[in-house]
Amino acid sequence: MRKLIKHVARIVTVLLLGGFLGATLVRLAPGFGVDEQELDSRLNHESIQALRRSRASDGSLAEYYFHYLNRLLHGDLGTSRTLQQPVRQLLAERFPETLESVGLGLALGWTLGLALAIAPVMSRSWCVDLLTSLLAGVLLCFPAAVLALLFVIAHAPARLVLGLIVFPEVFRYARNLLEHSASLPHVLTARAKGLGGFRVLLWHILPVAAPQLLALAGVSVSLAFAAAIPVEALCDLPGIGQLAWKAALGRDLELLVNLTMIVTMVTLVANTAADLITNPLRRSAA
Amino acid sequence: MKWARMAAIGFLVLVSAVCLLAEFVAPAPYAHQFRDVPNAAPSRQHLLGTDDLGRDRLSRLLYGTRVSLFLAPAAALLSSLLAVLIGGTAGFVGGWVERCVMAAADLFLSLPWLFLLITVRALLPLNVSPFTSVVITFALLGCLGWAGAARVICADARTLCSSDFVLLARASGNGGFRLLWRHILPNLKPVLYAQFWISIPVFILTEANLGILGLGVAEPLPSWGSLLRELENFSAFSAQPWQFVPLILLVVVVSCFHLALQKQELSA
Numbered sequence: 256m257r258k259l260i261k262h263v264a265r266i267v268t269v270l271l272l273g274g275f276l277g278a279t280l281v282r283l284a285p286g287f288g289v290d291e292q293e294l295d296s297r298l299n300h301e302s303i304q305a306l307r308r309s310r311a312s313d314g315s316l317a318e319y320y321f322h323y324l325n326r327l328l329h330g331d332l333g334t335s336r337t338l339q340q341p342v343r344q345l346l347a348e349r350f351p352e353t354l355e356s357v358g359l360g361l362a363l364g365w366t367l368g369l370a371l372a373i374a375p376v377m378s379r380s381w382c383v384d385l386l387t388s389l390l391a392g393v394l395l396c397f398p399a400a401v402l403a404l405l406f407v408i409a410h411a412p413a414r415l416v417l418g419l420i421v422f423p424e425v426f427r428y429a430r431n432l433l434e435h436s437a438s439l440p441h442v443l444t445a446r447a448k449g450l451g452g453f454r455v456l457l458w459h460i461l462p463v464a465a466p467q468l469l470a471l472a473g474v475s476v477s478l479a480f481a482a483a484i485p486v487e488a489l490c491d492l493p494g495i496g497q498l499a500w501k502a503a504l505g506r507d508l509e510l511l512v513n514l515t516m517i518v519t520m521v522t523l524v525a526n527t528a529a530d531l532i533t534n535p536l537r538r539s540a541a
Numbered sequence: 542m543k544w545a546r547m548a549a550i551g552f553l554v555l556v557s558a559v560c561l562l563a564e565f566v567a568p569a570p571y572a573h574q575f576r577d578v579p580n581a582a583p584s585r586q587h588l589l590g591t592d593d594l595g596r597d598r599l600s601r602l603l604y605g606t607r608v609s610l611f612l613a614p615a616a617a618l619l620s621s622l623l624a625v626l627i628g629g630t631a632g633f634v635g636g637w638v639e640r641c642v643m644a645a646a647d648l649f650l651s652l653p654w655l656f657l658l659i660t661v662r663a664l665l666p667l668n669v670s671p672f673t674s675v676v677i678t679f680a681l682l683g684c685l686g687w688a689g690a691a692r693v694i695c696a697d698a699r700t701l702c703s704s705d706f707v708l709l710a711r712a713s714g715n716g717g718f719r720l721l722w723r724h725i726l727p728n729l730k731p732v733l734y735a736q737f738w739i740s741i742p743v744f745i746l747t748e749a750n751l752g753i754l755g756l757g758v759a760e761p762l763p764s765w766g767s768l769l770r771e772l773e774n775f776s777a778f779s780a781q782p783w784q785f786v787p788l789i790l791l792v793v794v795v796s797c798f799h800l801a802l803q804k805q806e807l808s809a
């Protein structure tokens with residue numbers, strides 16, 4: 256319980272600091288406080304003064320951050336300048352799409368990564384090792400955006416791209432871990448005693464590698480969310496990655512900072528969950 | 542695998558040399574338009590054809606490779622220097638300084654890399670000159686990529702601080718800056734080299750992602766990102782397979798970096 260409270264406190268601190276950093280960046284960005292509406296020749300002097308007064312409340316950085324936090328605590332994430340819609344509504348519409356893509360990508364990446372990492376360790380064949388390493392190595396050299404473009408050209412399901420981005424990272428790490436676990440003395444003893452390959456893997460190799468693999472699971476969530484930007488932008492998937500890209504092109508900083516904070520929260524929660532599960536596993540393995 | 546590493550380094554040297562001599566090797570300047578032959582197929586005049594604005598693709602590839610291949614190491618150097626400055630100092634001083642620096646590094650590492658990058662990129666003006674866009678893109682990569690390396694260097698500096706030879710140096714009257722400069726920093730070199738080499742392919746790929754998304758180097762200056770953006774217009778009906786040459790070169794160069802850094806990684 257104490258561990259959980261500590262983790263929650265850490266998440267809140269990181270989010271508060273991240274929010275402050277985001278607010279600072281928005282406040283200091285060139286063009287802050289300037290509104291294109293002021294250039295509208297149809298507006299009279301009073302209207303322009305009213306526009307300026309509406310922004311005057313965000314005079315200093317502290318005031319700006321205070322208002323930002325206050326709005327955030329009331330569930331108001333502001334309004335997107337480019338899309339002219341509340342950020343909350345945009346998130347409600349687009350987050351499920353990204354969650355689905357990321358979930359599918361993680362499932363595919365982990366299934367492929369683990370299966371291809373187990374294959375050379377169990378078969379102990381240099382040929383399998385070379386082929387799987389080559390496949391993962393080549394995929395590791397492709398930018399996520401290029402993979403997305405290639406899928407668009409080939410008319411392949413775009414959601415699978417995230418799986419191909421997660422796969423090489425999982426494979427590389429899992430293969431090294433499993434190889435190390437498979438060379439431990441207790442595994443060699445088990446093999447020498449005549450235990451079958453599947454049983455050795457399930458009872459002696461995987462339990463040793465499980466804590467580190469779980470830690471990697473937390474990291475892979477962050478990786479998949481980051482890759483969602485080019486994939487959704489280029490494959491026209493209406494998720495928050497595409498929203499972030501549109502916001503970046505339109506310099507919609509409030510929307511971008513909110514999106515970054517929300518994705519950070521999701522990745523922090525994933526890392527914390529992985530950490531909380533990993534610790535008891537580590538203790539039992541020790 | 543020594544031969545593979547040597548071949549990778551040889552290829553990188555060759556590509557770097559050709560790109561460095563782009564002014565002499567390229568058939569035309571990268572922005573020169575041959576308006577009579579837009580979207581031309583490969584010919585003796587244009588070995589990789591021309592793009593939709595009539596610019597020679599080979600020339601753009603050579604200049605673009607030069608931009609990506611030389612500025613990614615520059616960004617990697619910047620991030621490694623920041624990492625050694627921040628991580629090394631934190632590890633050396635220890636206490637609350639170390640805790641604060643590591644908390645800041647944690648904060649940076651919690652933010653998904655591409656989200657952070659496009660957020661900070663969007664804070665800066667987007668309609669800038671090509672030269673400014675190059676500086677902004679690679680300076681951002683350098684400035685935001687320090688956190689992971691700083692953690693490793695901080696942990697290493699901490700271990701070094703409690704090692705016997707540093708204790709002996711302390712006992713001999715060395716302290717403060719001299720201890721850091723003469724005894725700790727030279728021993729951080731292997732980790733620093735490894736972090737530098739690891740960062741280069743990461744930054745090359747990130748620049749390519751940013752370029753394809755239209756947030757990287759501005760036209761008409763080419764980079765791998767802007768060259769790969771052409772693939773957006775690729776269609777099976779008007780198939781121009783030579784459009785894939787920049788992609789093949791990018792994949793081969795990044796693979797070569799991975800092959801070349803293996804030994805550095807191991808020695809660190």
